[in-house]
Amino acid sequence: MIRRRVLVSGLVQGVFYRDTCRREAAGLGVAGWVRNLPDGRVEAVFEGEREAVERMVAWCGRGSSRSAVDHVDVTEEPPEGLTHFAVTL
Template structure:
């Protein structure tokens, strides 16, 4: 079990990024959360099996179909044992 936090910048708010992220996380079996930040970026936490988390980080580099991702900042953290994926 691993945990990654990503902050995604670009045109990522108002383009269904959070909802698409939640849907993809459910498909991948990843727990965590996603939220909009005041500066226009999106922050997400992914917890799960290393391969599944890696797929979510890769997804964050593309985002939803209408998103324009310019940058993804990624950090590794200690897992908290999350069991669901929430949109905040």
């Protein structure tokens, strides 16, 4: 079990980034959350098996079909034992 926090910049708000992220995470069995930040970035936390979390981090660099990702910052954190994935405000 691993945990990663990502901060995604670019055109990532108002383009279904969070909802698509939620669907991708659910399909991979990854827990965590995703939210918009006031500065226009998106922040997400992913917890799960290494391969699945790494796939989510890679997805963040592509984003939804309408997004245009400029940069992804990734931070390793200790897992907290999250059990589901949520879109938060």
